[in-house]
Amino acid sequence: xxxxxxxxxxxxxxxxxxxxxxxxxxxxxxxxxxxxxxxxxxxxxxxxxxxxxxxxxxxxxxxxxxxxxxxxxxx
Amino acid sequence: xxxxxxxxxxxxxxxxxxxxxxxxxxxxxxxxxxxxxxxxxxxxxxxxxxxxxxxxxxxxxxxxxxxxxxxxxxxxxxxxxxxxxxxxxxxxxxxxxxxxxxxxxxxxxxxxxxxxxxxxxxxxxxxxxxxxxxxxxxxxxxxxxxxxxxxxxxxxxxxxxxxxxxxxxxxxxxxxxxxxxxxxxxxxxxxxxxxxxxxxxxxxxxxxxxxx
Numbered sequence: 001x002x003x004x005x006x007x008x009x010x011x012x013x014x015x016x017x018x019x020x021x022x023x024x025x026x027x028x029x030x031x032x033x034x035x036x037x038x039x040x041x042x043x044x045x046x047x048x049x050x051x052x053x054x055x056x057x058x059x060x061x062x063x064x065x066x067x068x069x070x071x072x073x074x075x
Numbered sequence: 076x077x078x079x080x081x082x083x084x085x086x087x088x089x090x091x092x093x094x095x096x097x098x099x100x101x102x103x104x105x106x107x108x109x110x111x112x113x114x115x116x117x118x119x120x121x122x123x124x125x126x127x128x129x130x131x132x133x134x135x136x137x138x139x140x141x142x143x144x145x146x147x148x149x150x151x152x153x154x155x156x157x158x159x160x161x162x163x164x165x166x167x168x169x170x171x172x173x174x175x176x177x178x179x180x181x182x183x184x185x186x187x188x189x190x191x192x193x194x195x196x197x198x199x200x201x202x203x204x205x206x207x208x209x210x211x212x213x214x215x216x217x218x219x220x221x222x223x224x225x226x227x228x229x230x231x232x233x234x235x236x237x238x239x240x241x242x243x244x245x246x247x248x249x250x251x252x253x254x255x256x257x258x259x260x261x262x263x264x265x266x267x268x269x270x271x272x273x274x275x276x277x278x279x280x281x282x283x284x285x286x287x
Contacts, residue, residue, distance in 0.1 A: 007172075008172075008173075008174045008175075009173045009174045009175035009176060010171075010173055010175070010176070011175055012174065012175060016123070018122040018123075019122070033220065036122070036146070038122045038123055038148050039148070039174065039175075040148060040174070040175065040178060040203065041121075041147075041148040041149040041178055041203045041204075041215050041216050041217060042147075042148040042174045042177075042178060042216075042217045042218065042219060042224075043121075043122050043146055043147060043148045043217075043218045043219065044174065044218075044219045045218070045219065045220045045221075047221065
C-alpha cells in the first residue's frame with residue numbers, strides 16, 4: 001500500500017517532510033502517526049493508511065513533496 | 076466552544092496541559108476548547124526553524140531564557156508574561172479539513188480583536204500573523220493531529236520586546252515586534268484583553284460572525 005501526501009487545504013499543492021515517526025522495517029497499525037509534514041505555519045501528522053510493515057521511505061525528511069505524491073510504501 | 080483560563084505557566088506545563096486536552100478532543104470526550112495562558116519567558120523554535128533562527132544565544136542565556144524545539148509550524152518566537160497565548164484545540168473536520176482556511180480564520184480573529192482596541196492590523200507581504208506599521212504584534216503557529224488543531228496564536232499585549240531581537244522571527248532577521256501597549260501608547264493588561272479575545276474567537280470560530 002502506498003503512503004500518499006493528503007490534501008491539506010484547497011490551495012496547498014506541496015508540503016515539506018519534517019519528521020518520519022517510524023523507520024523502514026517497523027510494523028505499523030492503521031491510524032498510527034507515521035510522518036509529520038509542514039506547510040505554511042502548520043505541521044500535519046499523517047496517520048498510516050493501513051496496517052503492515054513500512055517497506056520503504058521514498059521521500060526523506062527535508063524534502064518538498066507534492067499533494068498526491070507517494071512518499072513511502074507499506075507491505 | 077469552551078474557554079479555559081490557565082493563568083501563567085512554564086512552557087512545559089502549558090504544553091503538557093495542551094496535549095492532555097488534545098488527546099481528550101481526539102477521543103471526542105470534550106468539545107472544541109480554547110486554552111488561554113501566559114508562558115514564563117522562553118523561545119520556541121517551530122519545525123521550519125533551525126540553529127540559524129537564534130541570533131544571540133548569549134543574550135538569551137544571560138537572561139536565563141531557554142530555547143525549545145516544538146512541533147508547531149513556523150520558525151522562532153518568544154513568549155513571556157504580558158503576552159496572551161491562545162491555544163484553540165479545534166476539530167478541523169468542521170471546516171472541511173482545510174488547514175489554510177483555519178489559519179486565515181485565526182488571522183481574522185486577531186484582526187477582529189485588535190480592531191476592538193482601535194488597532195488596524197493586517198498580514199504583511201504574505202507573512203502570516205498580525206502586523207501593524209511593518210511590525211509584528213501577534214504570531215501564528217499550529218500543529219494538526221488526527222485533524223485536531225493545537226498550538227495557536229500569541230498576542231503581544233504588554234511585554235519587554237527586546238528578546239525578540241535575539242531571534243529570527245518568521246525566518247527574517249529584519250522582522251521587528253511591537254505590542255498593544257506600544258501601539259496604543261498606554262499600559263494594558265492581559266486580563267483586559269482576555270475576555271475580548273474569548274468573545275472574538277467564539278464568534279468567528281463558531282460561525283456566529285461571517286468571516287470576510
